[in-house]
Amino acid sequence: MENLNNNIELNVGLLWFSAVITLFMFLGTVTDKTRSRPFMKCFSALLATNILMIIGESGLWIFGGSLDNIPILKLCAFISFGLGAVLEVLYAYCLIGFVRERQKISWKYAKVIAVIGAVYLCIVVISLFNGMLFDFDSNGYYVDGEYYFIVRFLDFIILLLEIFTVIRFWKILTLKGTISLLSFSVLPLLTMTLISCWDPTPLYMATTVSLLLIYMLFRGELTRQLSEKEIQLVEKNRELAQKERLITENRISTMISQIQPHFIYNTLGTIHQLCLEQPEKAAELTRSFSQYLRGNFSELNNSVPIRFSQELNHIKCYMSIEQVRFPDIQTEYDLKAEDFNLPALSVQPLVENAVKHGLMGLESGGKITVSTYETDTDYCVCVKDNGVGFDKTAFYDKKKHIGIENIRERLTAMCGGTLTVDSVLGKGTTAVITIPKEEAI
Numbered sequence: 350m351e352n353l354n355n356n357i358e359l360n361v362g363l364l365w366f367s368a369v370i371t372l373f374m375f376l377g378t379v380t381d382k383t384r385s386r387p388f389m390k391c392f393s394a395l396l397a398t399n400i401l402m403i404i405g406e407s408g409l410w411i412f413g414g415s416l417d418n419i420p421i422l423k424l425c426a427f428i429s430f431g432l433g434a435v436l437e438v439l440y441a442y443c444l445i446g447f448v449r450e451r452q453k454i455s456w457k458y459a460k461v462i463a464v465i466g467a468v469y470l471c472i473v474v475i476s477l478f479n480g481m482l483f484d485f486d487s488n489g490y491y492v493d494g495e496y497y498f499i500v501r502f503l504d505f506i507i508l509l510l511e512i513f514t515v516i517r518f519w520k521i522l523t524l525k526g527t528i529s530l531l532s533f534s535v536l537p538l539l540t541m542t543l544i545s546c547w548d549p550t551p552l553y554m555a556t557t558v559s560l561l562l563i564y565m566l567f568r569g570e571l572t573r574q575l576s577e578k579e580i581q582l583v584e585k586n587r588e589l590a591q592k593e594r595l596i597t598e599n600r601i602s603t604m605i606s607q608i609q610p611h612f613i614y615n616t617l618g619t620i621h622q623l624c625l626e627q628p629e630k631a632a633e634l635t636r637s638f639s640q641y642l643r644g645n646f647s648e649l650n651n652s653v654p655i656r657f658s659q660e661l662n663h664i665k666c667y668m669s670i671e672q673v674r675f676p677d678i679q680t681e682y683d684l685k686a687e688d689f690n691l692p693a694l695s696v697q698p699l700v701e702n703a704v705k706h707g708l709m710g711l712e713s714g715g716k717i718t719v720s721t722y723e724t725d726t727d728y729c730v731c732v733k734d735n736g737v738g739f740d741k742t743a744f745y746d747k748k749k750h751i752g753i754e755n756i757r758e759r760l761t762a763m764c765g766g767t768l769t770v771d772s773v774l775g776k777g778t779t780a781v782i783t784i785p786k787e788e789a790i
Contacts, residue, residue, distance in 0.1 A: 353547040360550045361410050367557040368403040371396050374564045381571075388446030392567060395439045398432050399560060403553055405429035409491045416489045426483045426491065427473060430500065434469035436556075437507045438462055440533055444511070447530075447567070448518050450574075458514045462507055469503045501541075508534040529566040532559035592762055619674050630673070637669045654690035654764055657721065657730070661687070663697045664719060671704055677713050678704065683720035689728040691766070691784055692759045698752050699732040699780045707736025707778055728784045735777040756782075764788040 353359060375396040378389060405428030412418040412425065441462040448454055476482035481496040511534040519527040536555035543551050616638050623631035644663040661684075668680050700717060708715030720731045753770065760766035765788045772778040 353550075357410050361407055363550050364403050364407045364410070364553055367553050368400050368407075370557055371399045371403070371560060374560065375400065378564070386446075386450075386571075388443050388450060389567065389571075391439055391443035391446055392563070395436065395443055396560060398436045398439060399553075399556060402429055402432045402436060405432065406549065406553060413485075413490045414488060416485075416487075418489060419485055422485055422489070422491065423477055427477055430476070430482060431470055431473045433504075434466040434473065437469075437504075437511070438466040441511065441514070444514060444530060447526075447570075448521055450570070451521050452518075454518065458510070458517075462510055465503060465507055465510075469500075469507075472499060472503075504537075508538055526566055526570075529559075529562040532562050595758065595762065615674065616670055623673075634670065634673050637666050640666045641670060655693045657687050657689055657691060660691060660693065660696050661719075663694070664700050667697055667701060668717075675704075675708075677715075678708055679714070679716040681716065681718045683718060686721045686723040686728055689723075689784065689786075690764070690790065691728075691730070691782065692756075692763045695756050695760060695768075695782060696730050696732065698756060699782075702752070702780075703732055703734035703736065703778065707734040707738070710737035723786070726786055728786060730782040730784075731779065732781075733777065733779045738772045738774045738777050740774050741772055760784070 375393065378393045378396060381389075405425045408425030409422060409429065412421050438459075441459040442456075445454065445456055445459045473482060476494060480494050482494040482500055483497070484492050484494050486492050512531060515522065515527055515530045515534070522530060533556070536559050537552050540548075540551040540555045616634070620631050620634050620638070623634060641663070644666060661682075668678075672678055672680070696719070700719065703717050708717070716735050718731075718733045720733070722729050722731075753768070757768045760768055760782065764784050766782060766784040768780065768782050770778065770780045
C-alpha cells in the first residue's frame with residue numbers, strides 16, 4: 350500500500366477540510382442560545398481545540414523541510430500534541446456534563462482523565478527541550494521522538510477510559526447517544542491500524558467525523574428539551590389561566606353571596622322610613638349603601654390584592670348600614686398592623702357573617718372586634734364576635750358555606766394565605782386570616 354505520508358497536498362487538504370467542517374460546527378454552537386448549558390460550553394471548547402490542533406498539525410506539513418523553521422515547527426508540534434491532551438479532557442467533561450443533564454452522576458470519571466491529561470501535557474512541554482516525544486531531522490522534517498510510544502500509550506489508556514465511561518451510562522444515554530459518543534474513542538482507535546502507511550491525518554479526520562456525530566446528537570437532545578419546555582410552558586399557562594378563571598369566579602360568587610336580596614330590601618326599607626322621619630340620616634345611609642354596592646361591584650375587575658385600608662373602609666361602610674338598623678351593635682377596631690395587602694372582600698364577608706349568624710341570634714346588642722397584628726413571618730386579621738356561636742363538631746356542609754370557602758380559595762391562590770374559624774356554642778366565633786409577609790407586600 351502506498352505510503353500516503355509523502356503526499357503533502359493530500360494531507361494538508363484533508364486537514365483543512367476537517368478544520369472547515371469543525372469551524373461550521375463551532376459557529377453553529379457559539380451562536381446558539383443553548384450555548385450556556387455546561388456540556389455545550391465544553392463542546393464549544395472541544396471544537397475550538399480541534400481546529401487549533403489541525404492548524405498545528407498542518408503547520409508541521411507546511412513548514413517542514415527547512416532548518417530555519419525549527420522554532421515554528423516546535424510550536425506547531427506543541428499545539429498538535431499538547432492540545433491533544435486538552436481535547437481528551439474536554440471530551441470527558443463534555444460527556445459527563447451531557448449525562449448529568451438526565452441524571453446526576455459524579456465527575457470522578459472526568460477527573461481521572463484530567464489527571465492523565467495533565468501528565469500528558471507536562472511530558473509534551475518537556476519534549477520541547479529534549480525531543481523525547483517529537484524531534485526534527487537534519488532536513489527540518491518532523492520525526493517521532495525516542496519515547497513517542499508514551500503518546501500512544503497514554504492515548505490508548507484515555508480512549509479505553511472514555512469507552513468504559515460511555516458504556517457505564519449507556520442506559521441513560523440511549524442507543525443513539527451511546528453510539529455517537531463511543532465514536533469519539535472507537536474511530537481514533539481504528540485509525541491506529543493505518544499507522545504504518547498513513548498517520549496522523551486519519552486520526553484528525555476520524556475525530557472530526559465523531560464530533561459531527563456528537564454535534565447532531567446534542568442538537569437533537571437540545572431540540573427535544575426545548576420541545577418539552579414549550580409543552581411545560583403551555584401547560585403552565587393553561588394552569589395559570591384556569592387559576593385566574595377560578596379566582597374571577599370566586600370573586601363573583603363572593604360578591605353575589607354578599608349582596609343578598611333581603612339585605613337590599615331591608616336597607617331600602619330603612620332608607621324609605623328615614624326619608625319620612627330623618628331625611629338627613631336617610632341621605633347618609635344612602636351614601637353608605639351606594640359605597641357598599643360600589644365596593645362590591647368594583648371587585649369584579651380586581652384580580653390583585655388590595656391594601657388593607659381599602660378593605661377596612663368597606664367594612665366600616667357595611668357596619669354603618671347595619672348600625673342604623675341595629676344601633677345596639679358595637680364595633681371595635683384594634684389595628685396594630687395596616688401596611689399590607691390582601692384579597693378584596695376577604696374580611697368584610699367575615700364581619701357580615703358575624704352580624705348575620707352571630708349577633709342576630711342574640712336578644713339584643715352584641716359586639717364585633719376587628720383586630721390586626723403581625724408576627725415574624727405573617728400578617729394576621731382577626732374578626733371576633735360574642736354571638737351565639739356554633740357547634741364545631743356538627744357536620745360541616747361546604748355548600749352552605751360558599752362564601753367562607755371562596756375566601757379560603759382566594760387567599761390561597763392570591764397570596765398563599767389561610768383562614769381558620771373557631772367557635773364555641775353560646776360564646777361566639779373567631780375567624781383569623783393569616784397572610785405570609787413575603788406575599789403581603
